[in-house]
Amino acid sequence: MSGDTLLEVDDLRVTFPTRTGLVQAVRGVSFSLGRERLGIVGESGSGKSQTGRAIMGLTPPQAEVSAKKLAFGGIDLLSISPRQRRSLRGNRIAMILQDPKYSLDPVMTIGRQIIETLRTHEKVSKAEARERALAMLQAVQIRDPARVFDLYPHEVSGGMGQRAMIAMMLVTGPELMIADEPTSALDVTVQLDVLKILDKLVAERGMGLIFISHDLRLVSSFCDRVVVMYAGKVVEQIKASELRDAQHPYTRGLLNCMPRIGFERHPLPVLDRKPEWAA
Amino acid sequence: MSVAENQAAAGRGSARAVAILSSLGRFLVVAVTTYLGLLAVTFFIGRVIPIDPVLAVLGDRAPTAVVERTRREMGLDLPWIEQFYLYVKAALRGDFGTSVLTTNPVMADIRRVFPATIELATLGTIIGAVIGVPLGVLAAVKRGSLIDQIARVVGLIGYSVPIFWLGLLGLVLFYAKLQWIAFPARLDVVYEYTFTPITGFYLLDAAIQGQWDVFHDAWRHIVLPAALLGYLSLAYISRMTRSFMLNELAQEYIVAARAKGLSETRVIWGHALRNAAVPMVTVIALSYANLLEGSVLTETVFSWPGIGLYITNSLQNADMNAVLGGTIAIGSVFIAINLLSDLLYRLLDPRTKAG
Amino acid sequence: MSAETIQSRREWLLSDRPASRLQARLGRAYVSWRRFSANRLALVGMLIIIALLVVAAFADVLAPYSPTVGDLKNARLLAPSAAHWFGTDDLGRDIYSRIVYGARWTLYVVILVAIIAAPIGLLVGTVAGYAGGWTDTILMRVTDIFLAFPKLVLALAFVAALGPGIENAVLAIAITSWPPYARIARAETLTVRNSDYIKAVQLMGASPFRIVLRHIMPLCISSLIIRVTLDMAGIILTAAGLGFLGLGAQPPLPEWGAMIASGRRFILDQWWVAAAPGAAILIVSLGFNLLGDGLRDALDPRSGDQ
Numbered sequence: 001m002s003g004d005t006l007l008e009v010d011d012l013r014v015t016f017p018t019r020t021g022l023v024q025a026v027r028g029v030s031f032s033l034g035r036e037r038l039g040i041v042g043e044s045g046s047g048k049s050q051t052g053r054a055i056m057g058l059t060p061p062q063a064e065v066s067a068k069k070l071a072f073g074g075i076d077l078l079s080i081s082p083r084q085r086r087s088l089r090g091n092r093i094a095m096i097l098q099d100p101k102y103s104l105d106p107v108m109t110i111g112r113q114i115i116e117t118l119r120t121h122e123k124v125s126k127a128e129a130r131e132r133a134l135a136m137l138q139a140v141q142i143r144d145p146a147r148v149f150d151l152y153p154h155e156v157s158g159g160m161g162q163r164a165m166i167a168m169m170l171v172t173g174p175e176l177m178i179a180d181e182p183t184s185a186l187d188v189t190v191q192l193d194v195l196k197i198l199d200k201l202v203a204e205r206g207m208g209l210i211f212i213s214h215d216l217r218l219v220s221s222f223c224d225r226v227v228v229m230y231a232g233k234v235v236e237q238i239k240a241s242e243l244r245d246a247q248h249p250y251t252r253g254l255l256n257c258m259p260r261i262g263f264e265r266h267p268l269p270v271l272d273r274k275p276e277w278a279a
Numbered sequence: 280m281s282v283a284e285n286q287a288a289a290g291r292g293s294a295r296a297v298a299i300l301s302s303l304g305r306f307l308v309v310a311v312t313t314y315l316g317l318l319a320v321t322f323f324i325g326r327v328i329p330i331d332p333v334l335a336v337l338g339d340r341a342p343t344a345v346v347e348r349t350r351r352e353m354g355l356d357l358p359w360i361e362q363f364y365l366y367v368k369a370a371l372r373g374d375f376g377t378s379v380l381t382t383n384p385v386m387a388d389i390r391r392v393f394p395a396t397i398e399l400a401t402l403g404t405i406i407g408a409v410i411g412v413p414l415g416v417l418a419a420v421k422r423g424s425l426i427d428q429i430a431r432v433v434g435l436i437g438y439s440v441p442i443f444w445l446g447l448l449g450l451v452l453f454y455a456k457l458q459w460i461a462f463p464a465r466l467d468v469v470y471e472y473t474f475t476p477i478t479g480f481y482l483l484d485a486a487i488q489g490q491w492d493v494f495h496d497a498w499r500h501i502v503l504p505a506a507l508l509g510y511l512s513l514a515y516i517s518r519m520t521r522s523f524m525l526n527e528l529a530q531e532y533i534v535a536a537r538a539k540g541l542s543e544t545r546v547i548w549g550h551a552l553r554n555a556a557v558p559m560v561t562v563i564a565l566s567y568a569n570l571l572e573g574s575v576l577t578e579t580v581f582s583w584p585g586i587g588l589y590i591t592n593s594l595q596n597a598d599m600n601a602v603l604g605g606t607i608a609i610g611s612v613f614i615a616i617n618l619l620s621d622l623l624y625r626l627l628d629p630r631t632k633a634g
Numbered sequence: 635m636s637a638e639t640i641q642s643r644r645e646w647l648l649s650d651r652p653a654s655r656l657q658a659r660l661g662r663a664y665v666s667w668r669r670f671s672a673n674r675l676a677l678v679g680m681l682i683i684i685a686l687l688v689v690a691a692f693a694d695v696l697a698p699y700s701p702t703v704g705d706l707k708n709a710r711l712l713a714p715s716a717a718h719w720f721g722t723d724d725l726g727r728d729i730y731s732r733i734v735y736g737a738r739w740t741l742y743v744v745i746l747v748a749i750i751a752a753p754i755g756l757l758v759g760t761v762a763g764y765a766g767g768w769t770d771t772i773l774m775r776v777t778d779i780f781l782a783f784p785k786l787v788l789a790l791a792f793v794a795a796l797g798p799g800i801e802n803a804v805l806a807i808a809i810t811s812w813p814p815y816a817r818i819a820r821a822e823t824l825t826v827r828n829s830d831y832i833k834a835v836q837l838m839g840a841s842p843f844r845i846v847l848r849h850i851m852p853l854c855i856s857s858l859i860i861r862v863t864l865d866m867a868g869i870i871l872t873a874a875g876l877g878f879l880g881l882g883a884q885p886p887l888p889e890w891g892a893m894i895a896s897g898r899r900f901i902l903d904q905w906w907v908a909a910a911p912g913a914a915i916l917i918v919s920l921g922f923n924l925l926g927d928g929l930r931d932a933l934d935p936r937s938g939d940q
Contacts, residue, residue, distance in 0.1 A: 056538055058534060058537055058538060086541075086542065087540060088540070089537070089538055090538060091540055094538065094539075095538040097534060098531075099531065102530060102531035102532060103531040103534070103535040105532045105550050105554065106554065107553055107557065107628070107630075108550070116541070117539045117540070120539060120540050120542075121540060154629070154630050155629075165535070168535075168539065169539070312779060313778070313779045316780070316782075316783075317779070320783070320788065321791065324792060324794075325795065435920060435923055436916070436920065438867060438919070438923050439867050439922075439923050440916050440919070441871055441875065441891070441894070441912055441919075442871075443875065443878050444909075445912075447897075447898060447901050447905075447908050448905070448909065450901065450902070451902060571784070572784040573786070575786060575790065575879075576786075576878065576879070579878075590790065594790065594794050594881065597794075602794050603791060605787075606787050606788065606791040610784055610787065613784045613787075614783075617782050
């Protein structure tokens, strides 16, 4: 761990009302984050995305969020006004979503979407905003920023779209970035490029990163620390370098599912799920 | 990799131009066949259904010699495909025959009455869109709330109410009881002789000439029928807006917009509605076309001298040339609006692709 | 005891391993019904339509007076009272009785239009969808052309040529209302055309005629029914509009639209003559709209509540 504590999460719960009663998607998640890279791993439905959204304050209105503590840089996120919460979003805490095909506004040019983030949080002139947006596009390694600036999202590839998304979210210089499956929708060939860009920017700017993914191998190679979630709970927190010594059977199960070159795996291992882990 | 991507993106720019050209081409084909279809149907109605089209035009008391002459004049001795060819040729020249009732060429009559209908339908659509779009947006944003329920009931009644009946009740209340509006007509008789219209849209003409007393009078005549048509279009527009907005609000880019820290106002009106606006253009255009048609009943109730009243008056007098000419006129504008809205949709949506 | 039977019956219906085709079908119907009846407005719609059917069936019992013969001497244009709930018209006829009998004509129109227009649309759509190629292109072009027409004005022109009358009004409305059905039937056909079971039937040597009739048409029925129900209100309004213009039902038939037309002359002084039939049209159209919305939401969960 390095530096001061950026985010503190203690006993976070997210509850959805449904026709059949209350469903807890997140059930008492606790962790803290400094200026480091934290991976949250779990299957779909494990509550990892809802954890990220709860930190952002993007939980759907019908759901309820509660926590003993949910603090960002010393600010209690649950007690500040929605307006204050909003002024943090996209400014000091940012989020990257899964698929640029759906998460970029289809009828607005990429440049305008980047500028929109900037001008929401900072009073800058139009010309300056444009300069900074172009610089940001350059920073995510888009070769011809001036041209991409005027393109619509459907006119660029998935990889370029995701880099535009990163540019849109990083342009204000946030301290914490939540990346929710940022590469799962991309072609395998460009996944690594996008990850490298993200990694470089996070390192250069000294940001904290929460990397949400279902891919344990990716997370372990990319993050400093890993939180493993199952059925809305944290089953294990471990340093990425010590993952091989993981104790929890669920984590071990996930590890065992990863194919390794040179090893024949027959039959394919099946994930073990025991109800008591969720209890 | 980046180079390849850049090239691909450059290729897409010209692909869009091709897409627009090809949709223009298809637009023309569709426009021509649809218009021919309309003429085929009116031809069928005018020449095939009546047992004797000559009698339909002349009435059954015409002397035999006149009947025979008219039969030749109408080309009824020719094979029907040739008749249809002549019919289409005449229609393209704007020749729909002579009205028995007014003794004018039907086309001249239509030119005279059409502005009144356009004025009414335009005002109705403006009312419908100005109220309907925000209502639909609010209903979608506050889904399940009181305003959503109200919007739903208002919309359902709009879908279910006989407009001519509502018009009659409106007259009883606002004209007879409250005396807020003027009697059914387009202008008071006083002004019929002193006022010279320029464009045929009285509100506009009065404003241009600075005759504010005429403007006020015209307003008092048009406000109720326009409000009724506006209600019909409001019902449709608000319902469609709500459904489009619900669709957009569920998209991921809305989450992204919120993650950027945008205000709800900006998220809803700046992002969701902007996306919904593309299909909304079609909806508003369709609603305009429907009002043109709906004006037939409304004009009858309010003695509004537009194309609808012209058609119904001609109907009552068995003036088939006028009825069919009016049908073609409304049909043509209706088709044109339909097709243009489709074209506009393709032009407005940056995602337009070939095919 | 009875609570237990109900419980087990429900379990039988909701079983995820139905033992017979009948059980599966009943189970599906039950689930749809539960979704439908959870929608209060849809139930209201259904009640309105049931009421319409009852009123039409028992008009003779429910109507206190004759719908066509009035008391010209003593009962002209009376205001609503205990004797005449909705007042009387200019020929001294009881408006309530005329409305009750008018329910029959409303049903007559919607049922006839549905019976004529839906099969035309079904036939055009399934043939176009199954045949594909040029047949499809031509049939759909014709459908689109009809779809681009102004319906009311066209119906007006048709009736003008055919001559006024309720049968001709029905015909005119039917001619202008089949295209959406063709569209729906074609879309449904396209989704099943290349499915394996159609291939299997083809291999067994079934003729295209038989395939379309026995294996494709039945699949289109449920979406068609929803659409027809949603269109009922429009049909009623168009028929009433034609009646109002004097092109639909002719006097002395107690058709609601025509009743409004005859009340129009007295609208400023005896407003009730036109008010009651219009309210009847509004309520019945509303009923069909509510019912159609509910059916769509219950039978087609994909469409959500749009």
